Amino acid sequence: xxxxxxxxxxxxxxxxxxxxxxxxxxxxxxxxxxxxxxxxxxxxxxxxxxxxxxxxxxxxxxxxxxxxxxxxxxxxxxxxxxxxxxxxxxxxxxxxxxxxxxxxxxxxxxxxxxxxxxxxxxxxxxxxxxxxxxxxxxxxxxxxxxxxxxxxxxxxxxxxxxxxxxxxxxxxxxxxxxxxxxxxxxxxxxxxxxxxxxxxxxxxxxxxxxxxxxxxxxxxxxxxxxxxxxxxxxxxxxxxxxxxxxxxxxxxxxxxxxxxxxxxxxxxxxxxxxxxxxxxxxxxxxxxxxxxxxxxxxxxxxxxxxxxxxxxxxxxxxxxxxxxxxxxxxxxxxxxxxxxxxxxxxxxxxxxxxxxxxxxxxxxxxxxxxxxxxxxxxxxxxxxxxxxxxxxxxxxxxxxxxxxxxxxxxxxxxxxxxxxxxxxxxxxxxxxxxxxxxxxxxxxxxxxxxxxxxxxxxxxxxxxxxxxxxxxxxxxxxxxxxxxxxxxxxxxxxxxxxxxxxxxxxxxxxxxxxxxxxxxxxxxxxxxxxxxxxxxxxxxxxxxx
Ligand code: HEM
Numbered sequence: 001x002x003x004x005x006x007x008x009x010x011x012x013x014x015x016x017x018x019x020x021x022x023x024x025x026x027x028x029x030x031x032x033x034x035x036x037x038x039x040x041x042x043x044x045x046x047x048x049x050x051x052x053x054x055x056x057x058x059x060x061x062x063x064x065x066x067x068x069x070x071x072x073x074x075x076x077x078x079x080x081x082x083x084x085x086x087x088x089x090x091x092x093x094x095x096x097x098x099x100x101x102x103x104x105x106x107x108x109x110x111x112x113x114x115x116x117x118x119x120x121x122x123x124x125x126x127x128x129x130x131x132x133x134x135x136x137x138x139x140x141x142x143x144x145x146x147x148x149x150x151x152x153x154x155x156x157x158x159x160x161x162x163x164x165x166x167x168x169x170x171x172x173x174x175x176x177x178x179x180x181x182x183x184x185x186x187x188x189x190x191x192x193x194x195x196x197x198x199x200x201x202x203x204x205x206x207x208x209x210x211x212x213x214x215x216x217x218x219x220x221x222x223x224x225x226x227x228x229x230x231x232x233x234x235x236x237x238x239x240x241x242x243x244x245x246x247x248x249x250x251x252x253x254x255x256x257x258x259x260x261x262x263x264x265x266x267x268x269x270x271x272x273x274x275x276x277x278x279x280x281x282x283x284x285x286x287x288x289x290x291x292x293x294x295x296x297x298x299x300x301x302x303x304x305x306x307x308x309x310x311x312x313x314x315x316x317x318x319x320x321x322x323x324x325x326x327x328x329x330x331x332x333x334x335x336x337x338x339x340x341x342x343x344x345x346x347x348x349x350x351x352x353x354x355x356x357x358x359x360x361x362x363x364x365x366x367x368x369x370x371x372x373x374x375x376x377x378x379x380x381x382x383x384x385x386x387x388x389x390x391x392x393x394x395x396x397x398x399x400x401x402x403x404x405x406x407x408x409x410x411x412x413x414x415x416x417x418x419x420x421x422x423x424x425x426x427x428x429x430x431x432x433x434x435x436x437x438x439x440x441x442x443x444x445x446x447x448x449x450x451x452x453x454x455x456x457x458x459x460x461x462x463x464x465x466x467x468x469x470x471x472x473x474x475x476x477x478x479x480x481x482x483x484x485x486x487x488x489x490x491x492x493x494x495x496x497x498x499x500x501x502x503x504x505x506x507x508x509x510x511x512x513x514x515x516x517x518x519x520x521x522x523x524x525x526x527x528x529x530x531x532x533x534x535x536x537x538x539x540x541x542x543x544x545x
Contacts, residue, residue: 043071
């Protein structure tokens, strides 16, 4: 009797659960947004898992157009590959799309430190934290950082020389990972690590590599998004698998605790003050941040002149209006200890992963295009002959062709392809498209970058797309390696300067040629949000005479 009752109850629960799921996966249909048919268990995640997200998103764009909906598990997503619509969402109506939703996981729970990191923090607090961190990336700060970057780049060059002399092919992507960890450690947190002395062994890089090691093609990701009910269990399993691959140590906790030690030691000793990101966060604790003065435009990282100027009034970009909350705010509290820790941690990871990947991708493209290498070399040689061999912020800005090459490399291989997402904070209508409150809007960065209507002959690597004359023809919203709008990448100018300083100095010293390990077509590993060279990046570094 008890058995029958239990069976009945279980059946009812399963029935209601399936009913709930059925309701969820008809949501986009109710909104009349076209898209692939979802499955009651996995939404459209199963197809993405088996065929890969790059393939699926392209197929769906081809079939349903530049605005379509699909289900990442149970989460409905509106994917928008139309730059005009994106301009509204990311820039004009930014105040209604401030938040970046978690895609594969719900937002970290409030107790989780990561919920305080700039990448995850929500609403008004995001603006406050971003306004504290933004001055770390002003022109003045970048100018002082170029010498620190150069110092680290010399160590990279020494490593390349040593490896080349050993005579065996080596993966230069790994050397780039140590470089970018070294640079971000020095520039953001003021720590001098010997990370480049032992590029394959250092604890900082080893832990970070594990954190970024998960692939999109992972059953954990599929289960996490498809069954939000068991997200906590899946998160625990994810942590266990991290620990398993990292000799029993949770790499997130390890890096967090390293950051915490650095913060404590800086706070304890005033003589350790430095003009860096960490110091700005610590100093904010004794101040009130005046949000009344800060506009959305000032928070947008851009490669033109500084926007973060206390005296600046109004907006430089006519499309960005100061938001309601900007107008209304007054002085607010600085960063708490937890916020400092979370943001030190995220700066370390963000500064390390993407910039090294961009350097790796660009190196591969340069090996394939010796004529492009040669043009950069001529530009660098000429600049160095006229202004000396030590490069700095101002000199790097004169390397116009190198800038074109980096922009084209970031178009061709955007290191981040599935992270530029926004969440609607209220119902909003664009023509026949209704975006309801809470909906996730996704920018398919890779596909925008390879859209033949936006980039003629998109599979051709052609730095001339970004020449001063041609640049004006490009739709600015069609180039999103760093996202767009006030929530774009805060480290954009930092990353560009670091990559250009490194490339200029490598090419001044070496000619890059293919060797027996160089892949004709680079294997790309598709991770949940990033693309990385799957089998490393190999080149012969031939010293110039
Ligand atoms: C080539 C290198 C880099 C690439 C391709 C890149 C790409 C991105 C992208 C696509 C976003 C999301 C933007 C959006 O949603 O509109 C982002 C956000 C972010 N990036 Fe980067 N990034 C790079 C380097 C860096 C560096 C060096 C740092 C730190 C110094 C950094 C820190 C951050 C942070 C903190 C955010 C979150 C910003 C916010 O939500 O306000 N990134 N990045």
